[in-house]
Amino acid sequence: MRFHVLGLGPIGCLLAHHLRQTVSNHHSITLVHKSTKYAANAVNPSSRVLLERNSIVVPQSGFQHETFDHKVEPTTSKTTPIESLIVCVKAHHTVNTIRALLPRLTPDTTIVLMQNGMGIYEALIREIFRNPDRRPHFVVASITHGAFLKDYMHVVHAGVGGIQLGVVPEHGADFEASYPHMSLADLGERTPRSDTLRHTVAALTGLAALNVDWQSFYTIQMALRRKVVVNAVVNPLTALMDCKNGAVLAHPSGRAICERVCLEAANVFRAQHAADLRDVRASSREHNTTFPFQLTKDALVQEVERVAQVTANNYSSMLMDIKRGRTTEIGFMNGYLCDLGKRHNVQMPTNSLLMRLIDLRTRIPVHL
Ligand SMILES: CC(C)(CO)C(=O)C(=O)O
Numbered sequence: 530m531r532f533h534v535l536g537l538g539p540i541g542c543l544l545a546h547h548l549r550q551t552v553s554n555h556h557s558i559t560l561v562h563k564s565t566k567y568a569a570n571a572v573n574p575s576s577r578v579l580l581e582r583n584s585i586v587v588p589q590s591g592f593q594h595e596t597f598d599h600k601v602e603p604t605t606s607k608t609t610p611i612e613s614l615i616v617c618v619k620a621h622h623t624v625n626t627i628r629a630l631l632p633r634l635t636p637d638t639t640i641v642l643m644q645n646g647m648g649i650y651e652a653l654i655r656e657i658f659r660n661p662d663r664r665p666h667f668v669v670a671s672i673t674h675g676a677f678l679k680d681y682m683h684v685v686h687a688g689v690g691g692i693q694l695g696v697v698p699e700h701g702a703d704f705e706a707s708y709p710h711m712s713l714a715d716l717g718e719r720t721p722r723s724d725t726l727r728h729t730v731a732a733l734t735g736l737a738a739l740n741v742d743w744q745s746f747y748t749i750q751m752a753l754r755r756k757v758v759v760n761a762v763v764n765p766l767t768a769l770m771d772c773k774n775g776a777v778l779a780h781p782s783g784r785a786i787c788e789r790v791c792l793e794a795a796n797v798f799r800a801q802h803a804a805d806l807r808d809v810r811a812s813s814r815e816h817n818t819t820f821p822f823q824l825t826k827d828a829l830v831q832e833v834e835r836v837a838q839v840t841a842n843n844y845s846s847m848l849m850d851i852k853r854g855r856t857t858e859i860g861f862m863n864g865y866l867c868d869l870g871k872r873h874n875v876q877m878p879t880n881s882l883l884m885r886l887i888d889l890r891t892r893i894p895v896h897l
């Protein structure tokens with residue numbers, strides 16, 4: 530089996546390190562670097578992926594390296610098909626990077642989406658994998674680990690959380706059939722196509738140190754929706770105020786904004802749930818008719834409070850992006866919620882204002 534890790538930010542390094550530690554050396558793990566400069570340093574025999582926890586640094590070697598630059602086509606020498614692609618690039622780079630790797634992706638490939646935000650899978654389906662019969666398998670994940678890069682390929686695992694992953698249902702296959710007792714046998718009869726999915730799920734769920742759970746797609750969707758709301762509050766507020774996550778809800782104004790974002794999110798999730806119910810009734814499939822409590826405004830506010838507290842000492846990824854002059858993932862956070870609002874005719878004034886403020890913040894160079 531050939532694993533490729535695309536994007537060597539904190540989560541990419543964390544996963545690559547634990548994968549190499551866990552899976553046998555018969556399986557190759559290739560790190561796909563964003564530029565030749567980084568790849569050239571990485572192929573140096575002394576180069577390692579460094580994982581730091583509680584000030585102890587553990588080096589990990591045994592990787593292959595490739596270059597990837599989302600502005601250029603991959604070179605023709607790198608033509609081997611990719612079996613398992615673990616995508617850890619920023620949400621807004623995903624479509625471009627995957628498009629450039631397209632000659633190496635087949636319907637047998639399994640793609641794991643590990644990013645912050647929502648709407649990435651939908652963008653890939655809309656813009657690249659339009660034909661359902663030629664689509665790779667997709668796995669989506671929600672991650673609650675806290676990690677940051679100290680240096681290139683040196684990740685600090687600052688807060689131990691977990692990874693929940695779910696297989697995106699595709700026509701003809703219901704991967705949730707036996708939930709909650711899912712096993713690899715539920716991934717269908719053994720074919721080259723189902724094997725990449727089976728090996729990917731087995732490898733990821735084997736990463737004990739990262740607390741990886743395989744969940745039903747419904748559970749993952751719920752986790753992702755709750756996480757996107759947390760990000761829609763914490764990320765823009767910390768980026769605008771230049772503060773750590775713990776500070777945003779410490780003042781009544783921050784709490785008031787949080788309440789507004791959560792109310793708008795709960796309203797749009799409710800509208801989406803009602804629309805799903807109408808579709809399901811029309812198709813006479815079974816569906817849970819009750820709106821999930823976890824997506825109500827109060828439950829969302831509680832979740833934002835919980836995460837802001839657990840990650841109180843962290844700098845959000847959006848604040849770091851702004852400090853480094855990089856594009857933020859706001860389009861896949863508040864932007865995702867606003868798009869959902871448009872689709873279901875729900876007003877989203879606070880989310881849309883936060884988007885505009887972040888846009889302004891990235892255009893006006895302020896020295897933080
Ligand atoms: C949960 C949170 C806010 C933790 O920092 C995060 O996911 C991010 O920074 O993007």
